[in-house]
Amino acid sequence: MVSKQDAVVAAVEEAITGPLEDLGLDVEAVELTPAGRRRVLRVAVDTDGGVDLDTVAAATKAISVVLDEPPGDALLGEQAYTLEVTSRGVDRPLTAPRHWRRNADRLVKVTLVEGGEVVGRVGASDDEGVLLDPEKKGEEATRVLYADVAKAVVQIEFNRRSAGEEDA
Known part of the structure; x- marks a missing residue:
């Protein structure tokens, strides 16, 4: 009701x-x-x-x-x-494809429906899911489907890297 x-x-x-x-x-x-x-x-x-x-x-x-x-x-x-x-504010969860697109290159923490977490930078996204780029060199990007996301939030970064900047 x-x-x-x-x-x-x-x-x-x-x-x-x-x-x-x-x-x-x-x-x-x-x-x-x-x-x-x-x-x-x-x-x-x-x-x-x-x-x-x-x-x-x-x-x-x-x-x-x-x-x-x-x-x-x-x-x-x-x-x-x-x-x-x-x-909208940075503390609101990412719930729609447009939220992911608007947060390209931001660090996010994703809690999966089936358990576990993925942390990475928002890469290419579409209507079905997003590619999370790893923070560390040598790791592979992870494709996450929106249907598999229980919760996703942007992480606050005080020393945010510039676009294209590589980890040392």
Whole structure:
């Protein structure tokens, strides 16, 4: 059974997806959480090349237009809300082929459905899977099918190597 809040979130996501796609953005997440007498509506967006402040501002304006004018103004009801628009963030799991494509050359840790982990840099990816390039010389790249991935997250690197840079 779908809760009323889940239904509202789904309706908001449906209403804002088209206008955000017109800006070249993908809706990555929509969350509605209570915050005292108000609610916070968080919308995470992403696009190839990443999201900058101008993109966030344009997305915020597009979402506001949808939610402040009929029929969208009825989606959130009378209770006040605060809108927060943000980028997808590095801590969100990689769940769609576009996430892998957008994280090319980033170090990822993949937990497999059948157990075990694979760590490597995102190489070539397609609609079925991704090639993970090894961190160490002499090791072979590993092809991982998305269907075999239980969880995959980008690893934070403070001294990230440059594209094409080899390990010493």
